[in-house]
Amino acid sequence: MLTAQTMNGNLLNLADRQYRLDELIQLRRSTSYYCPGCREPVVMKLGEKRTWHFAHHGTHTCETQWERESNEHLTGKLQLYEWLKKDYSNVEVEYFLTKTNQRPDLFLPHSQTAIEYQCSTIEDKLLTKRTLSYESANIQVQWILSAKRLRRSYQSIYTMSSMDWAAASHHHRFPTIYYYCPVERKFATVLLHHSLTPTKFICSTLYTSALKTSYNPLFIKLPDWEEQLHSYSIWLKQKKIWRQNPHGERSYAFFYLRKRLYAGGHSIRFFPSEAGIPTDDNYWIETPAYLWQTWILLCYLPTIHLQSGFTFQSLFYAFAQVISSGLILPRYCPAHIDGVRAALQGYVKQLVRLKVLKKWDNERYEKLYQPTIHKQVEQCFHFDKLMHKKLI
Structure with a gap:
């Protein structure tokens, strides 16, 4: 996680990068930090190989954290936060929603939108359950999957799991699945046109650099593009x-x-x-x-x-x-x-x-x-x- 609270409830957000390494080391020595969700103690991780973050001690299972975070997830979440901050000043990181007992990776208060960057594989039923939990609280949710999940089989044919389908957005003409690669800082927008088998789909795909797009053009209004599918x-x-x-x-x-x-x-x-x-x-x-x-x-x-x-x-x-x-x-x-x-x-x-x-x-x-x-x-x-x- 990128955020933690002190005993007094003050929030430290490592995504804001407001402190130097030596300052964070001093804070780690002098201050105790706690998980905003379960209130259990957490430790500040300031290594060189992974994105700086907080982690629970040992094998503690947090009721508001669904799975352990990989470095890809931490890095992608940090990049998406910085990307959103260009257009929205009040982006929240890991904001705890009391109505759903969930902490989405990112939250846009003005539109009541939760943004989840999902890197690990989970059951489609669990992803759907989380989606329904948000919607029951009148909160929109936008899923973004790891680009490593995007598997092209042949020409315009892609292999999609039931989890990918569960993460699809249905605001456009075709079901649309979004992927993000933190290494290339690039989004992949995938439109599902036809289903061939339970796992194979004929799709059109658009790759967009995060530097050349923003939230609304990417998620709200699809850009116009033509791709010959030869379906x-x-x-x-x-x-x-x-x-x-x-x-x-x-x-x-x-x-x-x-x-x-x-x-x-x-x-x-x-x-x-x-x-x-x-x-x-x-x-x-x-x-x-x-x-x-x-x-x-x-x-x-x-x-x-x-x-x-x-x-x-x-x-x-x-x-x-x-x-x-x-x-x-x-x-x-x-x-x-x-x-x-x-x-x-x-x-x-x-x-x-x-x-x-x-x-x-x-x-x-x-x-x-x-x-x-x-x-x-x-x-x-x-x-x-x-x-x-x-x-x-």
Whole structure:
């Protein structure tokens, strides 16, 4: 931690760098310091390898400190504090919030915003719990993750854990995750456009020097930039992977559909080409797109007669049923309870473009034809290309 209190309650903030090393050594000898959260004694660390900080004695566990701080975390927190001070004079470091019993890394009183710089890996449920705790006290929270967590797999494909997703901001058109590197003093703004698997996303990324930006342009208003994602070619490659190596999937949806198709003499590798296609908001569903879209095509649509109508609400209700059974997994976000609905609407929109469905009014649709299982892998690849050309 960068702050501690004396017995009289006076706060010493090492981030302000108001004392020289010899002065701090003298203060350490003459004054006792305590944690502002748990009130237990802390020791001032003034080493050469790590950022100057306070630490609890021994193995003491502080109820307001979630995990031990690495030097990366201390350095990044110090840099972010100095970065914010350029625009806001009243930035608080490790300000103790009595309403939530939490001490965010940084706090902006004027906007009631907590800023958390998270370097260590924690469970997504814990991160979400901390987010909900802030929001219950009417405090906004902005998560910034360590740049070491940003893992690019190929072109615009990034690997994201459930913790990364839990840290996403949902104030913009796409879920946005922020990363910071204290070595390069650089931010990475990552927009999630599509979900390929539970951990792989098609993203666009913008790197910005901390020296050339400030809080509002970075977090409140995204800058305008264009990045060619070539997402359709990425989807074709991903569909080939799904068809050639489906056994890498271990989800309930995979085993259910594989068993159901096998009973009819079909292989799940030959799923309809109208499934596994890019759609708006598909990142709200964790189950791979080719599986949940195949369920719609082969489990729901056959219950609708050709040239017969159905409502979007009936589809949504049926889809909600399989989610409640655990067959299909949604991605959780407290701020967006309608994420699954948006994902379904995005897929229905694509089915209309492919002329599988015809749209009437008031979210009513007519079934024009029934997508089918392919018989050969060459047939799969041929129709995959045809379907994607219709969507470009």
